Amino acid sequence: MSAPLTGKPRIKIPTAVKPGDVIEIRTLIDHPMETGYRKDAAGRTVPRDILARFLARANGETVFAADFRNATSANPYLVFFARITGPAEFEFVWTHEDGRSLRATARVAVT
Amino acid sequence: MQAVAAAVSTIDRRALLRAGVWLVAITVAAPAEASSADEVAAAIQELIGDIVPVAGGIALQAPETAENGAVVPLTIAVDSPMTDAQHVRAIHVIATRNPTPGVASYWLGPLSGKAQVTARIRLAEKQTVIVLAALSDGTVRRVTADISVSVGGCLT
Numbered sequence: 001m002s003a004p005l006t007g008k009p010r011i012k013i014p015t016a017v018k019p020g021d022v023i024e025i026r027t028l029i030d031h032p033m034e035t036g037y038r039k040d041a042a043g044r045t046v047p048r049d050i051l052a053r054f055l056a057r058a059n060g061e062t063v064f065a066a067d068f069r070n071a072t073s074a075n076p077y078l079v080f081f082a083r084i085t086g087p088a089e090f091e092f093v094w095t096h097e098d099g100r101s102l103r104a105t106a107r108v109a110v111t
Numbered sequence: 112m113q114a115v116a117a118a119v120s121t122i123d124r125r126a127l128l129r130a131g132v133w134l135v136a137i138t139v140a141a142p143a144e145a146s147s148a149d150e151v152a153a154a155i156q157e158l159i160g161d162i163v164p165v166a167g168g169i170a171l172q173a174p175e176t177a178e179n180g181a182v183v184p185l186t187i188a189v190d191s192p193m194t195d196a197q198h199v200r201a202i203h204v205i206a207t208r209n210p211t212p213g214v215a216s217y218w219l220g221p222l223s224g225k226a227q228v229t230a231r232i233r234l235a236e237k238q239t240v241i242v243l244a245a246l247s248d249g250t251v252r253r254v255t256a257d258i259s260v261s262v263g264g265c266l267t
Binding site for chain 1: 181182183186193204206209210211213214215216217218219220221222223224225227228229230231232233234264
């Protein structure tokens with residue numbers, strides 16, 4: 001379980017907006033979100049493997065966060081919003097229950 | 112289980128949390144069972160404390176029938192200006208008939224600009240989904256949706 005997280009984050013975010021705009025951000029990450037309840041074809045319980053938290057920051061300040069529990073679907077997909085007041089460096093972090101994390105970044109310019 | 116509840120009612124919050132851990136352990140031991148009403152109530156208590164939610168003020172977009180319980184889309188929009196003075200702090204989603212009640216919590220603030228979240232959730236069977244929105248003024252709003260499920264999503 002100590003291998004790094006390898007899911008490929010996908011982010012959809014506008015690259016240039018006007019100051020004061022509220023933008024829509026879509027994020028998706030590949031992850032099975034195994035609850036530890038499911039059994040495989042041989043009847044063995046599939047071990048629990050769950051991302052616990054997602055964090056979106058703009059210029060270091062938290063814009064949106066999520067705590068995922070058992071009933072969040074595999075490949076967690078989120079659509080949320082952010083108010084843009086100036087050029088923004090976005091950072092997105094997904095953290096596994098065991099502490100491993102995966103990071104992605106995006107830049108939003110203001111015109 | 113009732114004995115546990117009675118025992119902790121006179122002890123501090125920390126003891127209650129420890130009891131919660133035991134509840135989770137018991138739930139893990141019997142995964143196929145849907146949550147009991149007590150477990151759902153305990154999950155809600157842990158998220159919003161003793162605040163009594165007010166109905167309404169949330170638009171919840173969800174399918175009446177989900178073909179695939181493993182991927183049920185939900186869009187939650189809370190009526191809020193999302194200013195420093197008045198905003199949504201958290202949106203909690205609770206499943207009433209899944210093996211465990213927890214779906215997710217979403218944390219928002221003035222920087223969110225708009226109190227709307229879309230996510231995909233798992234539902235094991237036909238059930239009521241509860242959405243709670245905790246506002247900056249300390250109040251909590253509540254809305255529910257009854258969702259039918261063609262193929263259950265938690266154990267398949």
